[in-house]
């Protein structure tokens with residue numbers, strides 16, 4: 001059976017799937033209720049070339065805010081499709097179906113009772129049909145329900161199985177306007193989950209729904225870009241993926257050039273099968289993306305253990321020895337082959353973040369740089385943070401305004417402490433375990 005690639009356009013403006021150009025998207029980290037800040041950020045994102053813009057839409061109030069933001073942007077001539085990011089509240093998803101161009105949900109979170117969740121999902125499909133709205137089913141590693149994990153563990157297979165349940169329902173309801181994401185911060189888990197899903201859609205459904213690729217909680221700076229290039233570049237190089245988001249704990253506008261650079265690197269043959277053996281880069285950022293797309297997939301697959309940068313150049317000059325060494329360490333760690341530095345898992349922040357995540361994460365990195373091999377998560381909120389900090393040894397999780405809860409593994413050990421004390425307490429906690 002030859003699988004049919006599903007394609008459509010989001011908001012009637014952005015084609016996706018079936019060989020359409022890869023859509024590079026991003027997400028606001030403003031409070032959606034702060035209309036001025038959100039409109040201003042969307043404006044900058046649109047100017048940077050965002051193909052889609054997502055906003056936190058946790059409740060009915062935020063759906064109304066999204067409506068105002070949408071109308072303000074449209075009045076300015078900015079018609080980038082907007083995505084409502086719903087996590088738990090089915091009623092918010094139902095309301096957003098007539099406001100947003102796309103609604104991102106994890107239907108398993110709609111209700112504890114699976115039958116109730118199915119009924120709500122069906123209702124949402126009906127509304128999305130009516131309004132021409134796209135649904136993104138977004139399941140992250142760490143956000144799977146017990147019903148699935150008891151059967152399959154917290155594995156890529158479980159992620160695939162969970163999505164397939166909802167996809168079968170979409171097919172039964174004759175609803176094809178669906179995009180899927182299966183993100184993880186671990187690049188091995190992430191690539192495996194997408195491959196399993198791709199094969200299941202092809203072989204079981206005979207339908208290839210568009211895929212949204214991303215490495216969650218990738219962090220910032222070089223590490224965040226390298227980790228994202230490894231996960232996203234590996235799959236794009238295999239012909240898997242239709243839209244991407246590089247999640248960075250930075251100004252989200254910077255996610256756009258990072259995403260575009262990954263797409264361009266893969267298109268230019270920086271993949272294991274692209275015929276290139278060295279990197280020719282314009283600058284450092286160009287170099288780390290191209291080199292990660294070129295060697296990351298083979299390191300992930302363990303078909304190579306190392307790589308040579310001898311013939312690679314940045315702006316026509318050989319790569320400096322210390323830069324080459326630093327990059328080698330970061331790439332091997334992103335591919336989970338060798339851990340020579342702390343492993344950071346940091347969410348990009350969103351409308352649920354109630355503290356300055358970017359500067360806090362930078363400070364946590366600065367003060368824990370000596371802790372090679374320790375996995376430290378810095379998460380914006382307690383709603384999704386603990387579930388999504390994967391296999392972190394320690395977690396720094398925002399809990400309400402100005403307060404933080406510290407975790408050892410999945411266990412909260414210091415609850416609701418003032419943010420000013422939290423990094424000191426985190427270091428004390430780590431020291432007490434060593």
Ligand code: SF4
Pocket residue numbers: 347348349350351352353379380381382383384385388
């Ligand atoms: S963990 Fe919370 S704050 Fe961070 S991106 Fe996810 S929902 Fe937003």
